[in-house]
Amino acid sequence: MNWRAIEAIVRKDLKVISRNRGVLIPLxxxxxxxxxxxxxxxxxxxxxSNLSGTSLARLGDLVTQxxxxxxxxxxxYNEAQQVVILTLVYFLAPLYLIVPLIxxxxxxxxxxxxxxxRKTLEALLYAPITDRELLLAKVISAWLPAMxxxxxxxxxxxxxxxxxxxxxxGRVFFPTTMWLVLVVWVTPAVAGLGLGTMVLVSxxxxxxxxxxxxGAAIVLPIVLLLVGQVTGVMYFxxxxxxxxGLILWVADMALxxxxxxxxxxxxxxxxx
Amino acid sequence: MNxxxxxxxxxxxxxxxxxxxxxxxxxxxxxxxxxxxxxxxxNGAGKTTTVRLLNGVLGPSGGTACxxxxxxxxxxxxxxxxxxxxxxxxxxxxxxxxxxxxxxxxDLYSVPRADVAHRVDTVLATFNLADRADERxxxxxxxxxxxxxxxxxxIHDPELxxxxxxxxxxxxxxxxxxxxxxxxxxxxxxxxxxxxxxNLSEAQALCDRxxxxxxxxxxxxxxxxxxxxxxxxxxxxxxxVESAGVPAALNILRATPGITxxxxxxxxxxxxxAGREASPDLIASLVHAGVRIFRVAPQEPSLEDVYFALxxxxxxxx
Numbered sequence: 001m002n003w004r005a006i007e008a009i010v011r012k013d014l015k016v017i018s019r020n021r022g023v024l025i026p027l028x029x030x031x032x033x034x035x036x037x038x039x040x041x042x043x044x045x046x047x048x049s050n051l052s053g054t055s056l057a058r059l060g061d062l063v064t065q066x067x068x069x070x071x072x073x074x075x076x077y078n079e080a081q082q083v084v085i086l087t088l089v090y091f092l093a094p095l096y097l098i099v100p101l102i103x104x105x106x107x108x109x110x111x112x113x114x115x116x117x118r119k120t121l122e123a124l125l126y127a128p129i130t131d132r133e134l135l136l137a138k139v140i141s142a143w144l145p146a147m148x149x150x151x152x153x154x155x156x157x158x159x160x161x162x163x164x165x166x167x168x169x170g171r172v173f174f175p176t177t178m179w180l181v182l183v184v185w186v187t188p189a190v191a192g193l194g195l196g197t198m199v200l201v202s203x204x205x206x207x208x209x210x211x212x213x214x215g216a217a218i219v220l221p222i223v224l225l226l227v228g229q230v231t232g233v234m235y236f237x238x239x240x241x242x243x244x245g246l247i248l249w250v251a252d253m254a255l256x257x258x259x260x261x262x263x264x265x266x267x268x269x270x271x272x
Numbered sequence: 273m274n275x276x277x278x279x280x281x282x283x284x285x286x287x288x289x290x291x292x293x294x295x296x297x298x299x300x301x302x303x304x305x306x307x308x309x310x311x312x313x314x315n316g317a318g319k320t321t322t323v324r325l326l327n328g329v330l331g332p333s334g335g336t337a338c339x340x341x342x343x344x345x346x347x348x349x350x351x352x353x354x355x356x357x358x359x360x361x362x363x364x365x366x367x368x369x370x371x372x373x374x375x376x377x378x379d380l381y382s383v384p385r386a387d388v389a390h391r392v393d394t395v396l397a398t399f400n401l402a403d404r405a406d407e408r409x410x411x412x413x414x415x416x417x418x419x420x421x422x423x424x425x426x427i428h429d430p431e432l433x434x435x436x437x438x439x440x441x442x443x444x445x446x447x448x449x450x451x452x453x454x455x456x457x458x459x460x461x462x463x464x465x466x467x468x469x470x471n472l473s474e475a476q477a478l479c480d481r482x483x484x485x486x487x488x489x490x491x492x493x494x495x496x497x498x499x500x501x502x503x504x505x506x507x508x509x510x511x512x513v514e515s516a517g518v519p520a521a522l523n524i525l526r527a528t529p530g531i532t533x534x535x536x537x538x539x540x541x542x543x544x545x546a547g548r549e550a551s552p553d554l555i556a557s558l559v560h561a562g563v564r565i566f567r568v569a570p571q572e573p574s575l576e577d578v579y580f581a582l583x584x585x586x587x588x589x590x
Contacts (some may be wrong), residue, residue, distance in 0.1 A: 008379035012365060012372075017409075019367040028447070123363035125329050127380040128353035265348075266330050270290065 001137070005129045009137035013111050014145065022208075023110050028151070030102050034095055035153040042087045043164030068236040078174075086166045089176055093236045094225040096182070097183030098155055098191045101222060103146035104194035105215045111138050115200050116271065125269050135263045139195055146191045154162035154183045181241045189248035192217055196255025203262045203271075278341075279480055280305050280432055280464045281326060288321050288488075289489040295321040297337070303481075308422035308458045308465045310475040312579060313485030320360060323434045323483075326466070327352055342431060353381060356430035358438055362421035368419050368567040370401055372408060378417075381428035397420035397422040398448075398453070414441040422450065433457065436468045447474075449544045454478055476575040484582050491582045508544045508571040509551060515539050518561035525556050542571070 017023050052106060063074055070090065074082050115121045124134065154175070161174045175183075197218045198211065205211035223242075230233045236244075280302035280563070288296040298317045303309045313319050326329035326339050331421045337344050342351040346395025364373055371392055378388045396410045399419040409417060426431060439447040455478065458465040469475050476483055476496050483493040492499055512523050520537060525534045525543045532545035543554075551570065558565060 002382075004382065005380045008376045012368065013375045015372065016367050065532045068412045118366070120363050120365050122361070122382075123357075123377070123421075126327055126352060126355075126357040126359070127377070128349050128351075128382070129380065130349050234473055269324055269329050 002129055002133055003258065006133055006137040006140065009124070009129075010141040010144070011105075013138070013141035014236055017107055017110060017141075017150055017266040018214055021112065021116075025192075027103060027145075028104055031099050031149050031153050034092075034256065035157045038092065038095070039088055040163040041166045042092070043084055043168070045083065055067050063089065065232045067235050069231060069237055070232075072225070073237075075110035075138055080168045084168050085173065088161045088174065088234055089179070092227070093179065093182055094222055095231060096150075096154070096157065097222050097225070098188065098219060100146040100187050100191040101219055103193045104142045104191045105148055105198060105212060105218065106127055107145060108138070108142035108195055108198035109202065109208050109215060110206075111142055112198060113205040114231040116202075116205075116268075118271075121268065122272055124267050131263060131265050132260065134265075135199070135260065139158055139199075142195055142198070143191050145186075146189060146194075150187045151183065151190070154179070178236055178241055179244070181238055182236070185245040186248060188239055188251055189245050190222070192252035193243040193248055193255065196252055198204070199259035200255065200262055273493075274393045277305050279303060279338075280307075281337070281339050282310075283326070283337045284335055286325060286337055288325055289316075289333045296325065296332075300489060301483055301490060301493060303464060303466060305464055306458055307399050307480045308454060308467060308478050310479035310482035311466060311468045311485060312472070312475055312482055312575075313460065313468075314470075317373060317485040318488035319485060320436060321488075323357065323436060325355060325465070327355055327434065334554065337347045337380045353428070354430055354432060355432045356425040356428065357434045358421055358425040360436045360440075362417040364409050364417055364421060364424070369406050369408055369583065370396065370412075370423075371405045372420060373420065374424055377424050378427050383428050389426060391429075392554050394425055399423045399449075401427075408536045415443055415446055416443055419446060419450075421454075430463070432464045434466045437470065438467070439469075439471060440475060445502055463470060467491055472574070472576040482575065483578060486582065490521075492578070496578070499575070499578045508542055509554070510567075510571050511541050511555075511558070511565060512541060512567040513558070514564040514566070517558075517561075521558055521563045524561055524563075525550070525554070528557075539566075546569065 017027075027117075056262070063071060063086070066074075074085060077085060116126070125133075129137075158174045162169075162172050165173070198215045201214045202211045206216060225234075230234065234240065279316060281301070283299050283301055284326060286296055286299040287294070296438060299318075299322060302499035304569030309311065311319050319329065325332055326337060326344060328351055331345055339351055340354050344351055365376075368376070374392045374395065375388060378391060383391055392405075396405045399422060399484045401416065401420060401423065404412070404416070409420060412420065418438075422435075425435070435454070439450050446574065451474070454465055454467070458480075460464050465478075467475065467479060479496065481493065481495050482499065484491045484499075511521065515538070518536065518541070521541055522536065525531055525541065528543075528544050528550075531543050531549060534544070550570065555565065555568060
């Protein structure tokens with residue numbers, strides 16, 4: 001592997017992304033909303049409002065509709081604490097996964113299809129690197145920032161959640177084991193899922209917008225997970241998160257295999 | 273050029289199809305070390321596809337190629353380390369500065385780390401870009417982008433340089449600098465240059481040999497003068513006469529056997545098909561008719577004449 005060349009392409013892509021407002025703005029806004037605004041807002045609701053009467057009755061109803069495992073996890077907490085745990089630990093977990101997914105989708109749309117659109121791909125194809133080295137460089141330049149933001153965002157989310165919910169919880173309640181598994185095991189796989197999809201989509205897309213719109217559909221399974229949790233169809237615990245990660249890694253391997261077959265110099269140059 | 277050395281580029285019956293479309297057909301050619309080889313042809317004639325085939329960026333549908341002793345299909349990566357390519361569009365990252373563009377490609381082409389900064393400064397100075405090296409390329413003029421793309425093509429000092437329309441978009445001074453660079457690279461430093469161009473005067477001035485490509489096939493190959501003598505059997509004669517004598521001169525020339533075409537621009541008349549040996553009799557006839565002659569010049573056919581003759585010949589055949 002020509003690591004110097006790979007590093008040069010990653011450096012180039014990251015510089016280009018950092019100077020593209022159209023790409024940079026969603027990469028800043030989405031994490032700020034999900035990692036800071038949302039946990040702060042959710043944690044502050046029970047702390048600043050008087051949950052009583054009909055509100056508590058509704059919460060009780062909601063908890064009774066949740067799977068038994070989740071009801072058991074919530075037992076022993078008062079109603080306000082249940083709101084915090086239910087939302088910050090469980091409901092927002094799938095939403096957390098959307099961040100690395102959007103990150104890789106935006107960056108790889110710019111890195112793969114955007115390069116084609118800007119007509120900068122041809123010089124790169126003439127460079128003395130193999131197809132696999134080029135693919136690896138492109139994968140790293142999208143996956144790395146997504147993981148940095150996801151892990152950094154997780155730490156920020158934990159900080160904001162614990163601080164904002166301190167008046168209600170009175171202790172550090174985040175992260176849980178399930179969240180640690182989610183970050184370490186599932187997040188890289190989710191980013192891989194987005195990347196694999198974008199490699200395939202970008203080979204047919206003519207430009208950034210084209211690729212981004214096609215690739216954005218990959219967010220739908222995560223939205224389904226969110227709906228599943230809120231409606232009580234399923235809930236994230238250590239076991240289900242491990243299983244989710246396994247499914248995603250298998251899907252990643254399949255996409256990687258397809259991506260290597262698709263990402264061929266001769267195919268790419270023929271589209272220029 | 274050293275015609276006795278092993279060819280730097282050698283292809284045999286090279287084909288490339290895209291579905292039912294034939295881009296390159298039966299391409300057989302040799303290019304020798306230190307040679308400036310012109311590759312002429314209209315848009316869509318197969319020039320860019322040939323450059324891609326010779327760099328292992330595209331695989332052939334048939335035939336073989338050997339470039340710098342390497343097989344572009346199996347050893348493309350090793351080959352591309354020794355070639356430099358100026359693509360038809362500059363293919364520069366416009367959000368990066370000129371220095372960043374060059375540094376990244378210096379790393380891609382494995383220029384020794386300790387030499388990168390010096391090498392970047394040198395090529396920036398060569399192409400008069402040093403004073404704007406730290407500006408983003410998006411703000412550059414078309415000519416500056418073309419110069420930067422050329423600088424990038426030689427950042428790793430390649431043995432073999434593929435240049436696709438290198439002076440496109442350049443002002444005359446910058447174009448002359450590029451011509452001087454090409455000459456220096458080939459004559460003094462022994463580099464081989466494969467020059468794809470539409471600019472026939474550029475090809476005539478720079479190229480040791482040229483190949484004329486038409487619909488993916490080589491129509492002719494040789495030095496510009498070889499092609500002229502092989503394909504343009506009849507010379508033309510340019511005669512400058514006093515304006516009062518122009519009608520008589522035209523009548524005489526048009527009536528002369530062997531002259532195929534007579535054109536006139538003010539007092540200058542061009543007679544196609546008049547060989548050198550016919551000149552004395554023609555001049556005598558004109559003088560006898562009272563035409564006052566200021567100048568007679570036999571015209572060597574240019575590469576442009578050859579090129580258009582070939583295109584016309586093929587079109588007539590097709």
